[in-house]
Amino acid sequence: MDEEAEEALEGSTDYKDGMKHAPEPIFLCKCLLSDDTIPPVIPPRKLRILNAVDDTETYLRDRRIPELMRFLLTKVLSDGSNDPTSYLKELLDHCMLFRAGHGTAPVLYEDKHLEAVIKSFDPGRRGWLSSGQVRRLYATLGLTLDEYCHEKISTAIIFKDIKRTQESELLSLLSAGIPVEESYSNVASYQPHHESVADRLVLFMVDGLRAESFVNYTTMPYLRSVANNYGRWGISSTQVPTESRPGHVAVIAGFYEDPSAIMKGWKENPVDFDSVFNQSAYTWCWGTYDIVDIFTKGTVDNHIFVHKFDPYDNTFSTDKNTTLLDSWVFENVRNFFYKAKSDDAVQEKMRSKKIIYFLHLLGTDTSGHTHKPKTQNFLTTVRHVDQGIKDVEKIVREFYNDDGKTTFLMTSDHGMTDWGSHGSGDDHETQTPFVMWGAGVQQAKEGPEDSYTKGMSFNHRFDIKQADLTPLMSTILSIPVPVNSIGKLPVDLLNMTLPNRAKAVYSHSRQLASQYNRKKLEVETNAISLLYKPFEPFSTKKYEEIIEFTEKLLLSGEYEELIRFSEEITQLSLAGLTYYQNYYQRPLLILVTMSFIGWILYLLKVLLEQKVNAQVEPVNLKRFSILGSHLLSNMVFLLLCFLSFYIVFAQKLPIQYYIHFLMPIFLWWNAIPSPDVWSKANRLFRRSQKINGVWIEVLCYGLGSMAMGLSFTYRWMLSIPLMGMGLWPFFSSIRNCLTTPILIMWPASCAMLSFFSFVPVVGKDVLIELVIVAGLLWLVVMTIYVLRVLLPLYNGREENRTEVVLAVIQIALLIFSLHNIYVQSRRFDQGTPVSYFYQVMSWVTAVVSLALPVASSKRLVCRLMTINTSILIFYLLLSVAHEGLFLVTLNFNVMCWVLIEFRLLHLGRVRIIDCTFDKSSVEEDKTKRSLTSIERSISSDDFRRAFFFLAYVILAFFGTGNIASLNSFEVRWVTCFITSFQPFIITGLILLKTLTPFLSVACCFRGVQYLTEAPTGYLHIIVLIYSNIMGIQLLYYVRNTGSWLEIGTSISQFVIVQVITLFIVLINQMAKVMTDFNVFNVVNKLFKSRKKYV
C-alpha cells in the first residue's frame, strides 16, 4: 500500500513538473475532458495494478462467480451436511457433470419443495393459479418468469415450467464465461475419488528405443536391475504410424492420433487436446521443441514449463556423437534442481502434489537412424541414457529427501527397424519397453527368467498398450484422466488398498463413459431420426441406470461390486466409442465401393462400345434409343441426387460428403449404356458362343487383381498371379504353338520371380556378391545373344554392324561396372577412402549406358536387349543385394513373354528378329492390307496382355520390397556414385533406381503392342479396370487397421488408384521415346534435308 501511495505521489510530482515547463494551462473540469486529452498521469506500475483489478472484476462478472458462490453456499446450508468440504467437492463434480450434459441437475429446490410452494399459493386446491400469483411465486423462488398470456394457469404446467426454468438458469450459471463451442465439443474431465499413490512422477521418454534393444542387451544395466528387482517392466505396443508425434500423444494424451495428422504438419498442432501434463498441477519438460510443443499449446496457463532445444542446431549435428543430445537434457535437469534449492517460488511449486517431470531423450533415435540399432555406437548411446536416468533419479530423490513419494517411468514412443527406420508396423517398430519403479508400484516376487528375453524376470513383466500409460500416470497422481484418452487402466501394476483401487477404477470408467456420452450426443443431435441407430448395448437408459447404481455402490462402499461394474462401464464405453466414431464409416464404405463399381462399369461400357462399333458397319449405327426409358432413368438419378443432398445437408455432414454421395450416382448414370449398344452387344455375344470361357477368364483376372491388391500388405501374394501366368500355357490351346525351350523357360522364370517375393526386403543386409553374380549371369545371356543372334545377322547384311558394336560396348561397360562395384564396396567395408576416379567413371557409365538405346536400330529384339542391358547396368551400380538378380530374372521373363505373344500371332514364315519398332512400315502395311477396318477391335487376348502388364508393373515395384529403401537413405546404397551424405542426390538416385525396372517392363510391353497391333488407349482402360478391382480390395483391407480408417474410406483411395494408371501411361510415354527414337535416323534426315538445299 505504501509503495502504491509513493508511486501515486511520484506521479503527481511528475505532473507538476510538466506543468512548470508547459505554457499557462487552462483548467477545466475533468469530466469535460475527453479520455484522450487527459495527460497520462497514471504511472505504469499503478496502471498494471488497475488493469489487474479490472481484469479480475471482468473475470468474476463474466463467470458470475459471486452468484455461483451464493448458490453453492445456499446448497451447503440447505442440505445441512456434516462434512461441508467433501459435500462441496461432490457438489462441484455434480455441477461439472451436469454442465457436460449428463446426470441430474443439482438444483436448489427439489420437486417436493416446489410442490410445497405451489400448494402454499393454492391452499384451496383449485388446480390453477392466477398470473399475479405466478409472478409472486417466481419472485419468491428468485427465478425469472416468461410471461403467461392466460389468466388461469394450471398448477401442473406451472410445476413443469418452474422445474425447467430452474434447470436452465442453473446451466447458464454454470457455463457462464465458457465459449459455447468449447463447452459443447469438450468432454468434462472427471475428478478422481481415490488417493494418489505418489506426489510426483518422472517420465523418461527414450525416443526410438525398441523393446528388443532393452530386453536382449545388457547395455541398460541400471534399468534392467530396477525392472527385475523392485520395479515392473513390460512391452508397450504402439500403433502405426510409428512416428514420434503419435507415439508421444498416445503415451501422454492416451489416444492414437489419426495418421492424417502427420500430413497436417509435424510442428503445428491440428487439434488442442487434453493431456496428463495439462491435468497436472505443474509439469516441467526438457526436450526437442517439436515434441514438447505438442503439449504446450491450447489451454496451458502457466503450469507447464518448457526447456527446449533445436536438435537440428549445428552444435549437435557437426559431431556424430549422439550422446550430446541427451547430455543437454540431463545437464539442464541437474541445473534446474540445483537452482531450485535457492529459488523459493520454484521450490514451492516443486513441493506441491500432482506434478510431472518429463525428459525427452532424442539421442537414441538419432543414433538408431545414423548407426542402426545393433551397432556399438547405438549401444553406447543407450548406455549413456541408462547412466543419465540413474543420475536424475538420484538428484530427484535427494531433492525430496527420499520421501518415497516419487514414481519413475521409462518408456519409448516407437521402436526402430534393424536398418534404422520407423513408421510402419514391423514388430521392432511397434514394440517398445517400459519400466516403472518408485512409489506405488505393485511389487512382484522373484521368479524364472522370461524365455523371450535375455535375463529379464518373468514375474515382473506386464504387457500393455501404449495408450494405457495415460490412465496409469493419471491414477498414480490422482488427476483426471485426459478427456480423449481411450487407454485401459492397468491397475494391477499399482499397489493400492481395495477401496482406493475401486475408486480409481471407477473414476477411470467415468471418464470413458462421459467421453462416450459426448460422442453419442454429437452423433444423435445431427442424425436424421429416421435413419439413426443408437448403440443398443449402452443406451441412454442403461447408461443412466448403471451410473446411478455405481454411484450408490461407491457411497455404500461395496468396492468389489464397484470394480466389477466399473469394468463393465469401461468395456461398454470403449465399444460404444468405436461404434460412434465409425458411425458413418459403413455407409461411406458402401458409397466408395459403389463409386469404384460405377467407374469399372463405365470403363466396360467404353470397351463394349468400341467392340460393337468396330464390328458393325457404320450403316447400322442408326440411333433408335427409346426416349421414354432414358427419361425414366434420368428422373431416377435426379431424384437420387436430391435425396443425397438432403441427407448430407440435414445431418450437417462435412462438405466432402456431398462428393461421396454424388460421385457414385454420377458414375452409374454414365455407366448405363444406351439401349442400342445393349442390343448389339447381345447379338454379338450370342453369335460368339464362348460365354463359359469368358466367365472363367473374368474370374481369373478378378482373383488375380485381388491378389495383387493384397500384395501391398503381403508381398508373397504376388506369387499367386505369377503362378497363374506360369501355368497359363498348359491350360489353354496355345501350348501347341510354343516350342519346348519356351515351355520350360517361361514357367521356370515365373517360379523364380515369385521366389523373390518371399525373400526379405532389400536393404537389411548387404551382399555385394549377389550383385556380381547377377551381372555375370546377364553377361552370359549377352554373349549367347551376340553369338547366336547378332553374328548370323551381321554375316548376312552389312548394315547390322552398329548393332554388334553396340552390344560389344555394352558388354565392356557391364564388365567395367562390375569391377567398379566390387572395388568401391571393398573400400567402403574397409573404411579406406573411396576412389574419386571410380566415382566419376560410375557417373559416366550410367549416363552413357542410358543414352545408348537411342543409337540402336529399330529391330525389335535388338532394341529391347539394348534397353534392358542399359537399365541393368545402371541398376547394378545402385544395388547392394539380391535386387540385381531380381531384375535379371524379370528381364528374362518379360522377353519370354514377348516371344510367346509373337508365337501366338501365327505369322508363319515371319521371324521375330525381322519385326521392328518402325511405325511407318506397319502403317503402310495396314493401308495396303485393308482400307475399311478403322481399328482392330478388343479381344480377350488384350485382357490377358493388360493383366500381364499390370502384374509386371506391380512386380517391378514390390518384387524386392522397395518401400524399405525409399524410407531410409543411406550412403551405402549409392557408394558407387557419392560418399558424402547428400540427401537430395541420394534420394534422386534411389528414386531413379526404383523407376528403372518399370521402364524395362514398359518397353517390352510396347514391343508386345507393336507385334499385336493392340489399340493402346483401350489397353490402358483395361489396366485401369484391373487397378480399380485392386482398389476395392484395398479399401476393404485397409479399413480394418485402426487409425487408417479415416483415410481408407475417403475419396483419396479412389484417387490414388487412378493416379497409378496415370503413372502407367506416363512410363509408357517414356518407353515410347526409348523404343521409337533413333539418333541415326534423325541425323540422316537432317543430313538429307541439308543436301536438298545445297
Ligand SMILES: [Zn+2]
Ligand atoms: Zn521418435
Ligand SMILES: [Zn+2]
Ligand atoms: Zn526417428
